[in-house]
Each structure stands twice: as C-alpha cells, then as structure tokens.
Amino acid sequence: MQLDVYQIDAFSDRPFAGNPAGVVPLKSWLPDAVLQSIAAEINQAETAFFAPEGDHYRIRWFTPTTEVKLCGHATLASAHVLHALGQAPAKIVFDSLSGPLSVAKAGPRLELDFPRHDVHPQPEALAKVAACFDVKPVEMHVSESYDAYLALYEKAADIARLTPDFAKLNALDRTVIVTARGDDGIDFVSRYFAPTAGIPEDPVTGSTHCVLATFWSRVLGKTDFHARQVSKRGGDLWLKLEGDRVKIAGHSTAVMQGTISV
Incomplete structure (x- = not known):
C-alpha cells in the first residue's frame, strides 16, 4: 500500500x-x-x-x-x-x-x-524544575490538564539562552514550558521541553499556548497576544483568549x- x-x-x-x-x-x-x-x-x-x-x-x-x-x-x-x-x-x-x-x-x-488549559502556582516544584536548567526561574506554575510545568523567567533573554539538562528533564513527572515577558512588540516568549514524550525540545508548539494564553492574560490583563517561541527554528503565533477557547x-x-x- x-x-x-x-x-x-x-x-x-x-x-x-x-x-x-x-x-x-x-x-x-x-x-x-x-x-x-x-x-x-x-x-x-x-x-x-x-x-x-x-x-x-x-x-x-x-x-x-x-x-x-x-x-x-x-x-x-x-x-x-x-x-x-x-x-x-x-x-x-x-x-x-x-x-x-x-x-x-x-x-x-x-x-x-x-x-483553554488552566494553570496555577506550584512553588513547591520550583527546586526540582530549576535543577534542569542553567538559569533559575523566578516562579513555578503547573497545568494539570495539560500535564506540564510552567516556569516563569525574569526576561526574554533568559529563555533564548537557557541550556537544559535533558537527563534531568526526562526524570520529571511532567513536560516543561518556560516563558518570559517579550519585547519589541512581542507579548511573551517561550520554549517547550518534552523528552518524556520523545521530543527533547519542540520547535513551535501550538497547544502549549492554550496554557500560556491563560497564564499571560492574568499577568498582562489582556486577551490578544503576539507570541514567539524562541527555539533554534523559531516561530510566531497570534492568540485570542475567548472564554474556554483559545484561537x-x-x-x-x-x-x-x-x-x-x-
């Protein structure tokens, strides 16, 4: 066939x-x-x-x-x-x-x-997720429905230069989204690591933005976003949070x- x-x-x-x-x-x-x-x-x-x-x-x-x-x-x-x-x-x-x-x-x-996927703070997970990276996040959150940690960093440059330890990431019980406020017209940036699903780093991930839109709507007080995933390949996404859905x-x-x- x-x-x-x-x-x-x-x-x-x-x-x-x-x-x-x-x-x-x-x-x-x-x-x-x-x-x-x-x-x-x-x-x-x-x-x-x-x-x-x-x-x-x-x-x-x-x-x-x-x-x-x-x-x-x-x-x-x-x-x-x-x-x-x-x-x-x-x-x-x-x-x-x-x-x-x-x-x-x-x-x-x-x-x-x-x-849309909900997300809430989980500070008790900060130490174990921080140990997977060479730069420490400032906050830790979790989306149980998406089964991922969300690590907030201080600035966009931190996300771009992060070096992950994939052996430690693979030992976690969830995948990891890292994110920070953007600049130059970008609302926020992110990267996504999912070695437990056979994907060390995903280049551009539409579905993680169902978590990210929820998180950043609370932080920025808005529902429309221009987001950028800053992996090596990189990509741009335009988001609208509408009730329990994300465009x-x-x-x-x-x-x-x-x-x-x-």
Whole structure:
C-alpha cells in the first residue's frame, strides 16, 4: 500500500523555520501499530493522520514513540494539506481526543480553535524544575490538564539562552514550558521541553499556548497576544483568549511531498 505523505513547516511563512510536521491523509484507519511505525519512520516531533468521518474529519497525532491527545502545529499542517488538495470547507472540523477542533482561514494565516488549559502556582516544584536548567526561574506554575510545568523567567533573554539538562528533564513527572515577558512588540516568549514524550525540545508548539494564553492574560490583563517561541527554528503565533477557547493563528509552508510504502 502506498500512502501520500506531506511535510509542512507550521507557524512559519518560509521553509526551514517553524515546526515541521508530517501529515498522512487516510481514506480509512489503519491499525495503531502501523500508525506508530509510520510516525517513527517520518521521525518528526508529530505526524498527523486524518480520515473523513461524515462531514468532519477525525485526526490523531503521534510522536515517534507515542500517541498524544493534542497537537497544534500538526493540526495546522493538516488543514494546510486539505486546502492544498482543494478538500477544505470554509471551516474544517477535526474530531480528536481533545474534542472537536476547528481550523479556519484568517487572512494569510490559518486559525486553530483549541480548548483553554488552566494553570496555577506550584512553588513547591520550583527546586526540582530549576535543577534542569542553567538559569533559575523566578516562579513555578503547573497545568494539570495539560500535564506540564510552567516556569516563569525574569526576561526574554533568559529563555533564548537557557541550556537544559535533558537527563534531568526526562526524570520529571511532567513536560516543561518556560516563558518570559517579550519585547519589541512581542507579548511573551517561550520554549517547550518534552523528552518524556520523545521530543527533547519542540520547535513551535501550538497547544502549549492554550496554557500560556491563560497564564499571560492574568499577568498582562489582556486577551490578544503576539507570541514567539524562541527555539533554534523559531516561530510566531497570534492568540485570542475567548472564554474556554483559545484561537491560535499562524502561517504554514509546504516543504516536501512523497509516498510511503506500508
């Protein structure tokens, strides 16, 4: 069996930046073990698989080692592929493990509609998370629903220059978002480390911004943000917090297309 495979650089308006995602459109679902093997072979942070179900699509996301419940950049990439194939309605609805997710055109960008994740202080976790980095955060928070720590740093330069200890990160019970107030028109910056999910550092992570938008709305007293993830590849996101939802907009660029034999 031959399946079409696409690689899309999500949250970037040019190739070789943003977050690369594999996308595999399906006519019907294959066994989970086969999906996981394909994701391991493609070897991106996430590979998205989608198949039609009625007037919607069902979407699933796999890292090279495991299935995940929510992934922003691979959802954006899947919508990009549907538009390129001429199969996209005005609003694409994906059914997922995190409920229905929609993607719509927003000018030159695509805009995701994702669930918001709550976050609250957890100072008792500060020491163990701080031990994973060469610069100490000033506050520690946790999102239980997203299963991640959120470490607040004093300034944007701290985030860009952080050096993680991946062995210590891998020993934590949650993944780690690091963030600080931005500058030069950027509301906040972040990075995301998820070695326990097979992703040492994710280049640009749509879903973490469901936590970050909640956190920074309290700090900055606003609901619209221009955010930047300052990984080596980097990417920009435009966010709107609307009740229990977060609108996440970004650019996307196709860089590769081929087939995989299964």
